Amino acid sequence: MAALKFIGVDPETGHSGSPTAWVHTVTRDILFQSYIADEETRQECADNPAPGHALGIPAGETVIRIPAHLIPLLREACDAAERGF
Template sequence: MRLQFIGIDPDTGKNGSPTAWVDLDSRDIVIQSYTADDATRAQCVEHTAPGHAPGIPDHETVIRIPVRLVPILREACDAAERAQLR
């Protein structure tokens, strides 16, 4: 796995730093962010995607991405698309 750092929440301090990377091999976007609280997780379970079983599988989680990270995620999407050219 070769991770390319894309960016970090610009309002972060030295702790708690939502961050985005792109895996240059798989072109996956890798996110570090806040763990969703119980109320958010409950809402995700309640609003199950059509055609999917209810609940959050053990191998998945729900994270919250601060709006400040959106421009960085756009950049990560672009980098993931460019990675296919390498």
């Protein structure tokens, strides 16, 4: 059995370069292939950390951009993870 359950692809981008969502069937982690945030957005995130966190973006992390029109896809992924598919 595959460890990833495909949820969906951005319907507005055609057949290549599409943001895509999966849910890991064991950990229930949500995985997104999406756009890398531009440098200005990354810097803004790095300069405005969550309370109790250091400035910057830690090694092994990045900022991704999920377009607002993909909120339904994100909800579907969250629902699949919560209900266990």
